[in-house]
Amino acid sequence: MKQLTLCTDSPDGTEVLGQRLGSLLTPGIFIALCGELGGGKTCFTRGIVAGAAPEFSHLVASPTFAIMNEYPGTPPIYHFDFYRFSSCHEISELGFEDYFQGHGICIAEWAEKLDELLPDERLDITFAHAGEDRRSITFTACGPVAEALLERLAEKT
Numbered sequence: 001m002k003q004l005t006l007c008t009d010s011p012d013g014t015e016v017l018g019q020r021l022g023s024l025l026t027p028g029i030f031i032a033l034c035g036e037l038g039g040g041k042t043c044f045t046r047g048i049v050a051g052a053a054p055e056f057s058h059l060v061a062s063p064t065f066a067i068m069n070e071y072p073g074t075p076p077i078y079h080f081d082f083y084r085f086s087s088c089h090e091i092s093e094l095g096f097e098d099y100f101q102g103h104g105i106c107i108a109e110w111a112e113k114l115d116e117l118l119p120d121e122r123l124d125i126t127f128a129h130a131g132e133d134r135r136s137i138t139f140t141a142c143g144p145v146a147e148a149l150l151e152r153l154a155e156k157t
């Protein structure tokens with residue numbers, strides 16, 4: 001499966017969806033979170049961590065100022081927020097690409113800013129407002145690993 005769009009009607013709904021995805025993740029996956037301000041990217045990430053490394057989910061907050069938060073699960077989870085960057089060149093100077101190619105789970109908010117630094121193999125997730133508490137969430141699989149993952153998520157929803 002290459003694409004799937006789901007809607008949620010509350011922050012809890014978005015977190016539960018993230019948790020479902022989190023319970024299916026395999027080491028080395030790159031999750032690219034894109035879309036509107038306040039779309040639910042951090043909320044969804046809290047859910048992913050609750051599914052993949054529950055003992056750390058209470059720590060999930062936007063790493064806007066830290067750029068990256070690490071949750072030391074097995075595998076480790078690296079949560080990035082590239083909101084305040086204006087170009088991928090600025091980001092490349094920080095040397096995060098080693099994390100992108102490693103065995104951890106990478107979750108990147110504002111991943112559209114990575115542009116040419118985005119790994120070819122990844123799961124894109126785009127958030128859009130669809131009403132006050134409603135969000136439209138579109139999953140696009142890039143590569144066979146993400147396609148298999150999306151298949152399993154669709155079975156679970």
Ligand SMILES: Nc1ncnc2c1ncn2[C@@H]1O[C@H](COP(=O)(O)OP(=O)(O)OP(=O)(O)O)[C@@H](O)[C@H]1O
Nearest residue numbers: 008009010011014037038039040041042043133135
């Ligand atoms: N269905 C929903 N899913 C997720 N968040 C929702 C939903 N309905 C309302 N909200 C609210 O929208 C906001 C989403 O915030 P969140 O920080 O997760 O977004 P974000 O995409 O990470 O924002 P930013 O672009 O600033 O990083 C929260 O205040 C949350 O309570």
Ligand SMILES: [Mg+2]
Nearest residue numbers: 041042062109
């Ligand atoms: Mg955020």
